[in-house]
Amino acid sequence: MMAEVKILYFAGLREALGCPGERLALPAGVDTVGALRTHLAARGERWAALDAGRNVRAAVNQRMAAADTPLDGADEVAFFPPVTGG
Amino acid sequence: MTVSVQEADFDVGAELAALSAGRRDVGALASFVGLVRDDGGADGVSAMTLEHYPGMTEAALQEIVDEAAQRWTLLAVRVIHRHGRLLPGERIVFVGVAAAHRGESFAACEFIMDYLKTRAPFWKYEEGAQGGRWVDARDSDGSAAARWEQGWDEVEGRR
Numbered sequence: 182m183m184a185e186v187k188i189l190y191f192a193g194l195r196e197a198l199g200c201p202g203e204r205l206a207l208p209a210g211v212d213t214v215g216a217l218r219t220h221l222a223a224r225g226e227r228w229a230a231l232d233a234g235r236n237v238r239a240a241v242n243q244r245m246a247a248a249d250t251p252l253d254g255a256d257e258v259a260f261f262p263p264v265t266g267g
Numbered sequence: 268m269t270v271s272v273q274e275a276d277f278d279v280g281a282e283l284a285a286l287s288a289g290r291r292d293v294g295a296l297a298s299f300v301g302l303v304r305d306d307g308g309a310d311g312v313s314a315m316t317l318e319h320y321p322g323m324t325e326a327a328l329q330e331i332v333d334e335a336a337q338r339w340t341l342l343a344v345r346v347i348h349r350h351g352r353l354l355p356g357e358r359i360v361f362v363g364v365a366a367a368h369r370g371e372s373f374a375a376c377e378f379i380m381d382y383l384k385t386r387a388p389f390w391k392y393e394e395g396a397q398g399g400r401w402v403d404a405r406d407s408d409g410s411a412a413a414r415w416e417q418g419w420d421e422v423e424g425r426r
Contacts, residue, residue, distance in 0.1 A: 191388070
């Protein structure tokens with residue numbers, strides 16, 4: 182059975198993609214943050230905002246994550262631009 | 268050691284007073300207040316909207332405070348970060364640190380701000396004369412946070 186994750190997009194990335202988030206059944210082989218990002222970017226057009234060359238950060242289950250962070254046990258994955266608070 | 272993420276403004280004096288209220292062991296209170304700034308450029312900044320990641324934001328701030336408390340002996344810490352639409356001159360963030368001595372309070376306050384700038388999920392959207400734009404992260408914020416990995420805490424915080 183494919184695992185379903187909640188994906189969230191924030192700030193300028195949310196605007197570029199035109200949606201705040203989605204639910205996605207992870208396809209076979211999409212088992213890391215980097216693989217999920219590649220999978221989403223491959224949708225083309227506005228999803229190019231997630232292309233490898235773009236400055237995008239990620240979190241898994243609300244903790245900062247890296248490209249090689251596994252999605253095993255992930256309920257919520259977020260993609261966003263570098264943070265600018267403070 | 269409490270953090271708050273809120274739309275409402277805060278009272279700097281009351282927050283500072285609360286950090287040492289009823290205690291006899293606090294010898295130093297350091298604080299930082301960040302404000303919305305109109306940079307005075309041609310476009311100007313007429314307003315700023317802070318977006319955040321509810322849930323993760325609070326956890327990320329708490330983690331930063333916990334890490335500061337591991338590095339220095341701190342008696343009390345308070346972090347407040349606002350979100351929503353703010354005008355130039357309005358307060359965005361408060362960090363207050365109570366310690367026995369000034370070295371620990373200054374260093375921990377700066378550490379918390381440096382880490383907040385690179386690890387807490389907030390994003391600024393500026394409105395100006397030419398419209399709105401998302402603020403880009405600055406390289407200097409990354410290097411400010413990175414210096415704490417290089418033993419600067421030994422130099423700055425433990426004199």
